[in-house]
Amino acid sequence: MFPRPPSLATPPGLRLHAMDAEDLALFSAHLQDALLRVGDLTFLPERRRFALVGSRFDWAAQADGRRERCCMGLHFEGVKRVRCRRVARERPDAILELLAMTFEPGGEPPEGVVHLIFAGGASILLEVECVEAQLCDLGPRWRVKACPSHKLDEGGAPGS
Numbered sequence: 001m002f003p004r005p006p007s008l009a010t011p012p013g014l015r016l017h018a019m020d021a022e023d024l025a026l027f028s029a030h031l032q033d034a035l036l037r038v039g040d041l042t043f044l045p046e047r048r049r050f051a052l053v054g055s056r057f058d059w060a061a062q063a064d065g066r067r068e069r070c071c072m073g074l075h076f077e078g079v080k081r082v083r084c085r086r087v088a089r090e091r092p093d094a095i096l097e098l099l100a101m102t103f104e105p106g107g108e109p110p111e112g113v114v115h116l117i118f119a120g121g122a123s124i125l126l127e128v129e130c131v132e133a134q135l136c137d138l139g140p141r142w143r144v145k146a147c148p149s150h151k152l153d154e155g156g157a158p159g160s
Helices: 021-031 059-063
Strands: 015-018 035-044 049-057 068-077 079-085 095-105 112-118 123-128 133-143
Touching: 015 021, 021 059, 021 068, 021 095, 021 133, 049 079
Parallel strands: none
Antiparallel strands: 015 133, 035 049, 035 095, 049 068, 068 133, 079 123, 095 112, 112 123
16 A cells, blocks of 8 residues: 555544444543633534534643643534533633543433533533544644643542
8 A cells, every 4th residue: 555645644633433432431531631611612403413622631642751732623413402510601711621521321222411521510411312423633732831630539539
């Protein structure tokens, strides 16, 4: 097989699809400590899509000794309902820090609820027909001074 010419090369960065809870766990690992502006979260009920853009800390780059963030986009398909808890929707410039993403199966498989869990006790619950999501780095990348860290409570959970 011949290498692609540079103009046709795949751009660097993540391009992932999630179709089950295990895939979402991988997304969660890559998106831990992602920063999201409340105004960059949107639910499109007519398209049954929830989408967001933000900046993720690149944990793979950290393993190579680089501290970097990059712009990314994430969207979920088949979203029936969105519920927010402690998300200041009236403050579009407020920043949320994503800690984890989980999936809880519903009554009729493959439906369920995707939980987006943020620092400070905020969360977003997506009622979905099934797990169907895409994560893509959009660029650019930039260096940051520090690696994200969280104060843990006595049980090992992130404190507020």
